[in-house]
Amino acid sequence: MFIQTQDTPNPNSLKFLPGRMVLETGTLDFASPRDAHCSPLARQLFRIDGVKSVFLGPDFITITKTDIDIEWKVIKPDVFATIMDFFTSGLPIVNEDMPRPDTAPCEDDDEVVAMIKELLDTRIRPTVQEDGGDVLYRGFEDGIVRLKLQGSCTSCPSSIVTLKSGIQNMLQFYVPEVEGVEQVNDDDGAERGAQA
Numbered sequence: 001m002f003i004q005t006q007d008t009p010n011p012n013s014l015k016f017l018p019g020r021m022v023l024e025t026g027t028l029d030f031a032s033p034r035d036a037h038c039s040p041l042a043r044q045l046f047r048i049d050g051v052k053s054v055f056l057g058p059d060f061i062t063i064t065k066t067d068i069d070i071e072w073k074v075i076k077p078d079v080f081a082t083i084m085d086f087f088t089s090g091l092p093i094v095n096e097d098m099p100r101p102d103t104a105p106c107e108d109d110d111e112v113v114a115m116i117k118e119l120l121d122t123r124i125r126p127t128v129q130e131d132g133g134d135v136l137y138r139g140f141e142d143g144i145v146r147l148k149l150q151g152s153c154t155s156c157p158s159s160i161v162t163l164k165s166g167i168q169n170m171l172q173f174y175v176p177e178v179e180g181v182e183q184v185n186d187d188d189g190a191e192r193g194a195q196a
Contacts, residue, residue, distance in 0.1 A: 001084050005076070006060075008132040012052075013064040013151070014072055015132035018083055021059055022093060027134040028056045029150035040091045041083075048078045055133065055151030056093065062132035062151045112177045113140050119174055124167055135167065143179030145171055 006015040028039065031053050036042035042054040045063065050070040055062040063079055065072070086093075109117065120137055128135050133151030140146070147167065168181040 001087060003080050003083055006132070008062065010064070010132075012068060013062055013132055014076070016061045016063065016079060016083060017059065018061070018087060020087070022056050022061060023058055025058075027058070027129070027150065028094065029134070030054045030056075039094050041086050041093045044082050044086055045079065048075060048082060050075045051079075053151075057129050057132070057134070057151070060129075060132065064151075112175060115175050116140055116145055116171060116178070119171060123170060127166070138184050140178075143177060145178055145181050146184045147181060148184050 002019055004017040004019070006017060008015055028042070030036040030039065030042045030046070033043065033046040036046055036054065039054075039056065041061075042056065045051055045054045045061070050065050051063055052066040053064040055064070061083065063075070065075055117137055120135065125135060128149075133149060136148040136150060138146040138148050145168075147163070149163070163181050163183055168178070171178040171181065
């Protein structure tokens with residue numbers, strides 16, 4: 001097994017590419033060890049000193065380190081070994097049913113929400129996942145699309161630029177009802193980031 005790494009826009013996050021499928025569908029974000037109860041892989045990665053969060057994508061694993069003072073050259077060998085050992089163990093990556101995708105169509109979605117979800121799935125998420133993160137739909141109200149950033153995007157210095165210049169501009173171009181994009185944090189309900 002040959003694992004490659006890829007830098008992300010966030011200097012504290014590194015994308016690990018094991019050369020095989022990680023998740024069949026969707027993504028999973030583990031902000032702390034206690035969140036990783038459903039993933040044996042994430043639990044093992046959290047045992048490495050310096051690992052702050054683990055993000056699983058379709059064919060990658062993004063690791064975010066605790067702070068800038070810890071160098072990647074110290075953490076990388078342990079991450080490589082853990083990923084290799086895990087894939088040879090035969091254990092499942094996720095041992096519980098994954099939650100329903102946030103962009104899956106719902107019966108109560110109106111035409112605007114359906115268009116927003118479609119754009120997120122087909123145009124926006126693939127680009128954000130290339131950078132080792134993801135963006136989740138959390139609602140649309142009064143012209144504002146509420147989104148949660150995950151993976152390398154969570155603490156990335158350019159996340160507001162991603163929201164405003166990338167995601168907001170694209171949504172506004174295709175869906176005139178969108179007036180702005182707002183970042184939300186599910187954990188504490190705090191909202192930051194910005195309206196047009």
